[in-house]
Amino acid sequence: MAEESILTDEFLRQLINVGEADVLVGVPTYNNAATVGQVVQTIRAGLLKYFPRERAVIVNADGGSRDQTSDLVRGASISDLQHSTDLNALRTLHSISAEYAGGPATGTALRTILASAELLRVSACAVVSPESTTIAPEWIERLLRPVYQGNFDFVTPLYRRHKFDGLLMRNLVYPMTRAFYGKQVREPYAAEFSFSGQLASHFLAQEIWTHEVGHTGTEIALTISAITGGFRLAQSFLGVKPHVDARAADLVAAMRQTVGALFWSLEPNFSLWSTKNDSQPVPTLGAGQEVTLEPLRINRKRLFGMFRSGVAELEPVLKSILSPPTLSELQRISALDEGDFLYGDDLWARTVYEFAASYHKAVISRDHVVQALAPLYRGRAFTFLVENREASGEQMEQKVEDFCLTCERLKPSLVEQWNGRK
């Protein structure tokens, strides 16, 4: 059987016209007409300003949008066909847009962008979210330059975030990725990142594409693959991360994309992570990460309520996942009053490790393992919010750092459970 082709004929046709390029900016979209126009125009401004001499291309991998997304992207092209003499551009800039096969999925879009990058033999490729409305032309420079100059293979972003934005990242994804793989990558699941052409080929050759992580949660799988492949990593400070409309965010989906993909990655990389006991910082370029402190109203009562009912209702499920001491400790704290409640670092780290081990052993459906973690995470988030209500950005950073160290300290327990019988 012929190997399936990643790129559609239409995509290929447009790529042939682009020809070999030096830098590529990929934009995965699906019905993003509201914001993509602004984002693509900013990308173009960034390319013109910082890479005027390089052969650049903007590649929009679209999931079949029914709005104006494609037209808006194509509108950013600079060619001799359109009259745009006011633009001080040295060369043609292709901004192409085509639909990938198989229906909307971020992973497929990323794979399409990777395949384009490989096909065009680019030196550096960046991926930019069509929803990043706070993007500035400098982002393109900050993402692409470290890679294009040949110093790094993979650049993840740092953002100026709202204090309580990215809770899952702070309380689970970052510390766990760090503990597992020994690299202090702050945003292992990023909407913006960049990589070298060599790394693009490496990504494409990975196993992930035939699995679920090849569709959702691909970003974190790529980060992990860059770490485990021994590529040169860097973090680059971009700017303000827009606050996501809360109602659009579904915690379970987010957990599947991050925690699910993270747990999944443990299986093939066992020999790698099981021997690592500490973590190394990643070179950071730019201003570093900061937080903004304006208050954000979060319904903590509801968080706590959902945690409490989760622990009670899910008892039979949790029984099959958690060890008896952990479960009873959980049950104990869930009986506490809101004021006394504390889901401490130690217990939370152990919880997550036991979930990881159960995921590995597939004691129940793996997806159910991930889902069952959601209510417990709410409890942890509640604690984090209460603890850091008055904390400054630095204090909060210190808390996150402490938790990371706890995770690293408790990691041997996971290795033990991994091979042991339940």
Place this chain on the structure above:
Amino acid sequence: MREMIVNELTQATQELVREFARFLPRLMVMLIVVLVGWVIAYVVKWILRSFLRLIKFDKLSEGAGATQLLNKAALPSSTELVSRFAFWTAWLGFILVGVSALGILGMQEYVTRFFVFLPRLLVALIFLFIGLLAASFFSRAALLWAVNTNMPSPRLLSSAARVLITVFTASAVFEELGLADSTMLLAFAIVLGAVMLGLAIAFGLGGQDLARRFLEARFAPEKKEGQEREDELSPL
């Protein structure tokens, strides 16, 4: 008259003793067959289990995804399952052979019927296995969904899902076994009716709140706005 009675009794007793004497060896044979059968079945089980362990059957079945399925249905490992099945089949065979040795009239026919029935039993067992699997999976899925969406009474929902699927499974199994006569149908209808009533009540009670919230959202959105704003935190 008396003598006649005594005579008859003696004759009957003698007849009984004679009959028993004639039956006893057969019983002994049967017991021996069953006992030996157990030993043989156990040996078969032991050999099979050792053999399966030797060829790492568990790993094989894990690769094929069977282990996960078994885990989900809360069943033991595949090696254990296969060897246990072999044991029971073998022993049951011996028991039946033993029973037929009793020479009880008609029993022969039942034994033959049993061996004819065996494949259908197997299919029914597979149905049962899949059904239990599905029941466990979907009840848990319902539970998790309900918990994560903050639905009222997740356990009830979960149980309802389990019962429903179990009942369907049972009916399918009985159908396969050819036991689905009117009694079964009736029983099934009664159970199903009870479940439906239970569900209706459960949803009615729980739904009261849901309906209120829906109506509020529909007709008094401005009241809800502030509350909803601070509701969920963005996870990423």
Place this chain on the structure above:
Amino acid sequence: MPISHDQLWYKDAIIYQVHVRTFFDTNGDGIGDFRGLAQRLDYLQDLGVNAVWLMPFFPSPLRDDGYDIADYTSVHASYGNLEDFKGFLQAAHERGIRVIVELVLNHTSDQHPWFLESRKSRDNPKRDWYVWSDTDTRYQGVRIIFVDTELSNWAWDPVSKAYYWHRFFSHQPDLNYDNPDVREEMWKVMKLWLEMGVDGFRLDAVPYLVEREGTSCENLPETHAVLKELRAKLDQHYPGKMLLAEANQWPADLRAYFGDGDEFHMAFHFPLMPRMFMGLKLEDRKPITEILKQTPQIPPSCQWTLFLRNHDELTLEMVTDIERDYMYDQYARDKHMRINVGIRRRLAPLLDNDRRRIELMNGMLMSFPGTPIIYYGDEIGMGDNIYLGDRNGVRTPMQWQGGWNAGFSTADPESLYSPLVLNPVYGYQAVNVESQKRFDHSLLCWMKRIIKVRKANPVLGRGSIEFLYPANHRILAYVRQLDKESILVVNNLSSTAQAVELDLRRFKGNILIEMFGRNIFPRVGDLPYLLTLGPYQFYWFRLRRI
């Protein structure tokens, strides 16, 4: 082959630019002369050119390569005398080669008798022939052209104790065209040469003739009025003669020099040339198509002149800052290669002596709308010497053969007006006419072929141009059209093989005939016409409906 009587002869011309001094020396003084030039006319006829543009050959102190004229009516002693010139002129005309003479209208040498008179005293009759001032603050804000050598457009004259105006070197005072006597005197000069039989003038530095306070003193309406007056006299007395403007300006400003067909016949298209080099380096047609799209329509009797290189630097005045930086980085990394706002290099070294790129650039030059100019020596791929001062590096003697002084002169090598190029790659022993004549595949023979094809197809000189915009931006494709003749030109600007789909639907049914080999390509159908081109390859196709 006598010269034709077509009034529009300049539209079909292929002009060879040469300085008398550089071509051939017959009297052994190390300097080329008119007799030498006449002797080498057979070479030019064989090459196929049908016009020669002679750079200034007038008596001059030669402080600006003859552009500082001390006498408009004679020939510099080193090059011969007026009789020698007339002999050359006649010989050229006999071979069907027209002669264009260069005149510098804007200024004279400070050794010119007019200026010597003018500076004598403030009440001299010729005082008003130049632009004098008591202060150096008039016409402030006017740009300085030779930024590397001049600090001001005013120079102090210690003799008459006043400042005089000069747009170029300080030894080149500007004539005052507000003075009718000056205008009349210049017309007399032109008449003198026209009477001898020259076919046209290249007028140097025309935008700067007239000065007005508060302006850039360039392209002023008064300047245009002066030029129109000259043209009117020319048309009246000498029909069929041609005026060519040298005005390094943007196309929109250049357009004014054509007037309504009543000013110049031809003008140099300065902004195109750097963009051709840029497009080649970027492997992107955008710079070229964009500048040609910005090029305004000109009256039907007028024509652009196009060139790849000339005796000056590759000027980068008519590009944006970002483009200039790019050009410097790509074509002149060595600071020695830069002068003023440009790059002082010849064609072959600019293109890394890459035959494919040299051919492609010449192919575009010959197929763009306009009259091409070939700078002497570029037809054999001569090199330069960037370590000679000013722009002398591209003005070294013509390399005729591998022997003594490259066959240019019998003088001692030390006494040549300029050292020969000795570089092992570009030196006369490697690059010379004689060796290239021997081999059919030499650049010289290739140039002859392309000139022949160009001359055989007036559509290339006179036709309209319409760009095709294939999605592959490395491909520059256009259709030249005149009446029923159509020529399709497809150029691959990239160093790698390219595929291109051309939308030729309006030529459906035509077949394509490759013009160099006359091979037939498939008929145009409904589908996009697919062509593949090797690195830097180009095609010229005649479209024919058969």
